[in-house]
Amino acid sequence: MKITNIIPYPINVGSGSQLIVKIETDSGLYGWGASGLSGRELAVVGAIEHYKPLLIGKNPMQIGAIWQDLYRGQYFEGGRVLTAAISAIDIALYDLKGKALDVPVYELLGGKQRDFVPCFASVRFSSLDELMEHSKKMVKNGWDMLRLAPAEFETLGNTNPYKFEPRESIAIIADWVTALRKEVGTKITIGIDYHTRLTIPETYSFIKRMPEGTLDFIEEPIRDENPGAYKELRKLINVPFAIGEEFSSKWQFLPFLEENITQYARIDVCNVGGITEAMKVASLAESHYIDLMPHNPLGPICTAATIHLAAACPNFSWLEEVNTGAHVTTNDPKFYPKQPKLDGPRYPVSDIPGLGVEVDEEFVRQQEFKQVEIPRLRRNDGSFTNW
Ligand SMILES: [Mg+2]
Numbered sequence: 001m002k003i004t005n006i007i008p009y010p011i012n013v014g015s016g017s018q019l020i021v022k023i024e025t026d027s028g029l030y031g032w033g034a035s036g037l038s039g040r041e042l043a044v045v046g047a048i049e050h051y052k053p054l055l056i057g058k059n060p061m062q063i064g065a066i067w068q069d070l071y072r073g074q075y076f077e078g079g080r081v082l083t084a085a086i087s088a089i090d091i092a093l094y095d096l097k098g099k100a101l102d103v104p105v106y107e108l109l110g111g112k113q114r115d116f117v118p119c120f121a122s123v124r125f126s127s128l129d130e131l132m133e134h135s136k137k138m139v140k141n142g143w144d145m146l147r148l149a150p151a152e153f154e155t156l157g158n159t160n161p162y163k164f165e166p167r168e169s170i171a172i173i174a175d176w177v178t179a180l181r182k183e184v185g186t187k188i189t190i191g192i193d194y195h196t197r198l199t200i201p202e203t204y205s206f207i208k209r210m211p212e213g214t215l216d217f218i219e220e221p222i223r224d225e226n227p228g229a230y231k232e233l234r235k236l237i238n239v240p241f242a243i244g245e246e247f248s249s250k251w252q253f254l255p256f257l258e259e260n261i262t263q264y265a266r267i268d269v270c271n272v273g274g275i276t277e278a279m280k281v282a283s284l285a286e287s288h289y290i291d292l293m294p295h296n297p298l299g300p301i302c303t304a305a306t307i308h309l310a311a312a313c314p315n316f317s318w319l320e321e322v323n324t325g326a327h328v329t330t331n332d333p334k335f336y337p338k339q340p341k342l343d344g345p346r347y348p349v350s351d352i353p354g355l356g357v358e359v360d361e362e363f364v365r366q367q368e369f370k371q372v373e374i375p376r377l378r379r380n381d382g383s384f385t386n387w
Contacts, residue, residue: 013329017370029100030099035084037081044081044084048088071273081249087277092270094308099353105274118317122322166379193242194206196224199347217241220243242262242264243262246268247267278309296319307340337359
């Protein structure tokens with residue numbers, strides 16, 4: 001079997017954008033993958049076009065060798081754009097190989113280690129009422145892990161939707177999360193994602209404004225380029241960290257795992273280098289008793305690839321699930337007629353050969369792609385801050 005074509009499709013699904021990639025072969029079999037570099041899909045399309053002539057004619061079954069060639073076959077290796085492209089290609093090759101061997105992808109990774117994949121609900125909110133209402137609804141529906149994502153503007157009562165002032169936010173959110181813990185009790189796991197919008201002292205103040213035990217973890221309160229900054233933060237607070245959704249190789253994970261900086265690995269299979277690289281990060285994490293808590297805001301291909309990864313890894317906590325309410329739609333069946341389906345707060349592990357996802361390519365071809373930009377947040381003094 002030989003690769004004959006690779007086609008990138010940037011698409012708009014719900015309020016976001018996705019880049020899905022199809023690899024075709026001379027056997028008629030094909031595989032689907034997805035890239036995780038949200039908002040910069042066209043840069044990844046460019047990287048895939050660079051890789052296309054290197055892939056055509058190759059044996060698609062040699063996934064590990066192809067990964068090495070794509071990652072190391074240039075002097076300036078790595079980086080988020082190239083690795084997002086490699087991720088999509090790698091996932092598509094796993095889908096293809098599963099179909100070729102008539103087995104689900106988890107069988108290619110050592111077999112199934114769990115019967116289903118537990119998920120956490122992403123709870124977005126812009127008022128205390130909304131936080132309580134959404135959280136209680138989730139708990140009633142069986143979700144026992146709530147990962148809170150405070151809205152970036154409404155929380156502050158600002159009329160300007162692009163304002164975010166960290167100390168105003170943490171004062172309010174600390175009170176609201178304390179109230180939520182009282183409401184839902186101790187059986188529910190509560191984490192919060194501050195989306196790299198805080199500094200070290202702001203994170204300290206946020207945590208210290210809540211009683212001990214309010215939060216079970218805090219996800220990426222500060223930016224992740226500098227592992228030393230997280231080490232400094234660790235001296236000030238004792239809440240576990242969940243870090244890693246932007247990492248684009250095992251080498252980026254290395255200091256965070258080797259030096260026990262993070263307590264959960266927020267791996268994104270569509271950014272880290274595909275299933276090939278994710279399995280290596282999972283092993284590194286396992287040696288430090290660190291569980292994977294995969295990032296999964298994209299669409300059904302990322303979800304399916306992560307379900308197979310989760311099925312085959314012993315060290316796993318929860319998979320991120322965003323399609324639990326009205327806020328987002330990343331799994332539109334018009335694009336994805338076959339896709340993983342939630343069973344309460346968990347995903348069953350699919351036994352369909354490959355990933356178990358199908359794309360309506362004709363429908364995808366008819367769509368016109370529009371670049372989606374993330375909001376640009378400003379502090380009260382007009383300076384830039386992270387979305
Ligand atoms: Mg996050």
